[in-house]
Amino acid sequence: MGWLWGSGSIDDSGVKKTQGGAFESPSRSNRKQCYAARDAFFECLDKNNILDSINSKAGREKSASVCGQFDQEFEKNCAHSWVEYFKKQRVVNYQREQTIKRIESQGGEITAPQLPLPGQK
């Protein structure tokens, strides 16, 4: 654990977090910092053609070996729950896009259930 604490002194660049890994204060600047770290990590995943970095063991290992540094930055700047949320959201968003594309290529139309906008019936 010694080396972890050692790197912990550099970790001050990240956002302040509670012992449980949550944000001390989820302020606008902290959110911005977290989003930037997330986007950098996802860019690395995109470059290396990795979709899933959380759900499967293979995905976790591959993303750690290729984009490990970005992943650490991501964890450092976001609450742990947010990191998990964004990683899972990436997979879900991709699958949703693919599903929509597939349905549209088959000539179907897809509309998500949502409240009608003004002027719609």
Added chain:
Amino acid sequence: MSTPSRCMAAATRGLISPPAARAAHRTVASRTSNLVASSRKATGGNTACLRELQRIQNGNRKITSSSQGQTRTFSQSASRNKLKTIDQIRARNKGGPFNLTASILFVVAGAGMWAYFTYEKERMARKRIAEQTKGIGKPKVGGPFQLVDQDGVPFSNEDMLGKYSLVYFGFTHCPDICPDELDKMALMYDKVVEQCGKVLLPLMITCDPARDTPKVLKEYLSEFHPEFIGLTGHYDKIKETCKAYRVYFSTPSSVKPGEDYLVDHSIYFYLMDPEGDFVEAIGRNFTADQAAKVIADHIKDWEKPLKKETRWQ
């Protein structure tokens, strides 16, 4: 020459004689008959004199007709536009009864009717939506609650009365949706206030009371809009409120301090009217402009009084 001149003198005398003068306000025609009578008396049927009289009468008639002509042109100025030649009439009849004025009037009247009926149709649709939850036996969204605001001051559903309220459920540790929605809410709020004045309460009720104390909420919301009111309370009170608003949320009832977790919750804006009744839900697919229009239209439809002052004044 003496006879006509005498006759003229008599005629003139007749003209200025007392009975004629008294009748000065009468018509010219009656004045001339007076003249005839008096001149006959004076001349005793002298033909030359009669001719002279006729000339005067004709002159009088000319005056009469010309004065009548003047009044006629005054009231019937349109006669100037009368078609003079057959070519003009042909040209007029070529187009039938349709001309530029008629077509402009037709279009303007049509557009006016269309605008009015569209407006009325929209208004009736809004009214139907607004009154869907009013009265007995209607599904109820919203209801009594007892919470505290970001300054620690008690805030209940009664503090919402008299104004429209825009209610949003969220939590400060929300990764992406709530901050986006709260930014949108700030835009909506400003747009509505710009149009309708300060008759809208922007409320954010936390679904995560364990972490969202009044202090945390105050700091968090001040980054979105200074007018936002953040409500929190004991877990049970929050649960009751969420239940009243039919809001689903997944906050664990007991969490350790500093624990890291997320909350699942419904992400609608609830528009409540000044009597505390639910009007309409606004979804995530609405832009700030669309949402502001929905809210402002409902506020403009409201016919009962609205509180303009804030509750601290």
